[in-house]
Amino acid sequence: MPSMTRTLVDASIPGELLLGIIENLTFDKKVMRDISLVHPRLRSLVLEFQYSITKKFASNQLHHATTDFTTDETANYRWLARCIRRYDVIDEVMDVLISEKNRLAVHPHNMGVTNTGMLLLYRLFDVDGIDNKIAFIKSLPRSPILAMFLAIHFSIFAARHYGKGIINDKRYGPYLDGNNFEMRSEVEFSFAEGVMELGPQFISDIILGADNAENTLMLFFHDHAFQDWNMHTIQSDFVPINTQGPHREPGTRSRSLWTTVQERLADLSDCPLNEVVDRVIEEIEEPGHWHSWMGLAGKAELMKGLNLTNEYD
Known part of the structure; x- marks a missing residue:
């Protein structure tokens, strides 16, 4: 039986599904780094969709971050981690x-x-x-x-x-x-x-x-x-x-x-x-x-x- 990791990163699994799973995790900068190390496909998703993932995390978990903190730079994982800190x-x-x-x-x-x-x-x-x-x-x-x-x-x-x-x-x-x-x-x-x-x-x-x-x-x-x-x-x-x-x-x-x-x-x-x-x-x-x-x-x-x-x- 194939492992869950191999199943999730299989090319037949839509990227949108993987993004949905990632976006519903509790944000942690270390977790995002660990996900990117699991498989090249996950790393590609985490990096390529960094800004949309960040926006989703902020919407789900930090509802007022864009009101409370400056967003002159493009909101990314580093910005989100700084807001949490x-x-x-x-x-x-x-x-x-x-x-x-x-x-x-x-x-x-x-x-x-x-x-x-x-x-x-x-x-x-x-x-x-x-x-x-x-x-x-x-x-x-x-x-x-x-x-x-x-x-x-x-x-x-x-x-x-x-x-x-x-x-x-x-x-x-x-x-x-x-x-x-x-x-x-x-x-x-x-x-x-x-x-x-x-x-x-x-x-x-x-x-x-x-x-x-x-x-x-x-x-x-x-x-x-x-x-x-x-x-x-x-x-x-x-x-x-x-x-x-x-x-x-x-x-x-x-x-x-x-x-x-x-x-x-x-x-x-x-x-x-x-x-x-x-x-x-x-x-x-x-x-x-x-x-x-x-x-x-x-x-x-x-x-x-x-x-x-x-x-x-």
Whole structure:
């Protein structure tokens, strides 16, 4: 009796039937590679019909991938695997952000807009170059900007509790004096800057304690933090964080993406920059705010770069 493998790859079996079988598998990049190694005919099908197979996989298993992620390049197996990985990273981060163990957890009514903010951070990550990223931020209306802001804002609180090293609250003790408060603010600013450049993966690395996560944070601290401490005027045992590396002259540092987001949000909120954080936090506290309980339709609007127009979510 011929083996099942030999039967399926027999030339008398229509290619459409084989494609149908492949398209109804659960997508895994490794499985696709293994299928292509079974027989030249299967390899030919997997390669020749890569784009239609990918489209079918996305339709069956990742219904919102084409809405949530950029598809400037032709969608293929690599694109699909990247989408799955990004969804997994966002799920990891959101699990921490909404956890009851998180002292400042995201409230249920803010989960939708915060999750959308994570997707928008990936959208920003896919934009090449700081200048283009800044232009992208400045092109967005208030709803997408608010979503990105909240994703980072809540991630900062989670990093205080779960992160290791210089970002963890324990480093600064239960009572913050002015110097330690300023130092923690500089570290958190650097963390936010890292997220703006590296996307949600950096949030996951920090709060889940990935190797070299703190080293990466220190690189952003070196580039963006204030380090011109005058030790002669400090009247305590405060020890600042100092980094070593190439010195950048004033005006040569990259423009801050995190500052750009806050400036854009302040402008669209019609309030001063130094008031925008408090105003936004007050706005989102109540479960009935405009962006609360946001669902798929609202997410789709924000991912198109639009304001949320209706409270149907």
